Amino acid sequence: MARRYQINVVQAITxxxxxxxxLTWIFLKPQPSSxxxxxxxxxxxxxxxxxxxxxxxxxxxxxxxxxxxxxxxRLSLLISLSAAFLLFGDHLSLLKGIGIATGFAAIFCLxxxxxxxxVAQSNKSTWIYLLGVFLGIGVIDILFKQMALNKTAPYTASxxxxxxxxxxxxxxxxxxxxxxxxxxxLFRNIFFGWILGLFNxxxxxxxLKAHRALEHDPSTVFTAMNIGVIxxxxxxxxxxxxxxxxxxxxxxxxxxxxxxxxxxxxx
Numbered sequence: 001m002a003r004r005y006q007i008n009v010v011q012a013i014t015x016x017x018x019x020x021x022x023l024t025w026i027f028l029k030p031q032p033s034s035x036x037x038x039x040x041x042x043x044x045x046x047x048x049x050x051x052x053x054x055x056x057x058x059x060x061x062x063x064x065x066x067x068x069x070x071x072x073x074r075l076s077l078l079i080s081l082s083a084a085f086l087l088f089g090d091h092l093s094l095l096k097g098i099g100i101a102t103g104f105a106a107i108f109c110l111x112x113x114x115x116x117x118x119v120a121q122s123n124k125s126t127w128i129y130l131l132g133v134f135l136g137i138g139v140i141d142i143l144f145k146q147m148a149l150n151k152t153a154p155y156t157a158s159x160x161x162x163x164x165x166x167x168x169x170x171x172x173x174x175x176x177x178x179x180x181x182x183x184x185x186l187f188r189n190i191f192f193g194w195i196l197g198l199f200n201x202x203x204x205x206x207x208l209k210a211h212r213a214l215e216h217d218p219s220t221v222f223t224a225m226n227i228g229v230i231x232x233x234x235x236x237x238x239x240x241x242x243x244x245x246x247x248x249x250x251x252x253x254x255x256x257x258x259x260x261x262x263x264x265x266x267x
Contacts (some may be wrong), residue, residue, distance in 0.1 A: 103256070
């Protein structure tokens with residue numbers, strides 16, 4: 001939609017964090033005084049990585065194509081799951097293992113494998129962008145888990161600080177683009193960014209709530225999140241953008257539903 005309506009993605013990302021911070025302040029009523037002993041290193045990393053990963057993904061799509069970028073993003077689940085078992089003390093039961101394996105099968109089926117989405121490049125920068133997507137998404141998942149588990153500050157205040165930091169970093173990116181790249185500042189980018197921010201706010205809020213509710217079961221949250229994102233994207237493509245689903249995609253949706261049921265039952 002951004003391409004169709006000539007939306008500047010960098011500017012939209014910036015204003016997305018402004019409305020996310022505003023909604024956090026209005027609905028969650030964070031208390032800034034409660035974060036005196038908070039993990040500011042995690043806040044700073046998330047404040048930089050959240051907008052940065054959008055820029056890296058955009059570069060990856062331009063240089064490597066949608067397919068490779070999507071694969072790199074989905075495979076980042078390997079980092080999250082590794083952290084769940086190695087860092088957060090999760091235990092792999094037989095049922096959970098079956099659910100995770102089913103989830104990976106669903107992700108594989110739902111990736112858009114059409115050749116028209118592939119950009120045939122093999123230079124070094126292409127793989128750097130893909131590696132950046134893979135590592136960036138995985139590290140962000142782990143940082144949000146650490147933030148959710150932190151007991152020194154309420155997650156509401158933590159979320160507000162992260163959004164404000166991400167907005168500040170994004171503002172720098174927007175100023176650089178307008179001043180040095182000579183891109184026009186347009187008000188429609190603010191409106192589009194606010195719509196994006198509504199979903200971003202809800203997504204991260206419930207992601208944190210899930211990690212707090214399933215404190216000792218992070219693999220369930222990591223897997224369900226990734227399955228949910230790609231399945232919803234596929235369904236929106238089908239229902240809103242009238243994309244056609246092949247047999248592999250239909251199988252992927254069925255496997256995704258099965259994986260969520262299995263993982264939910266094993267939690």
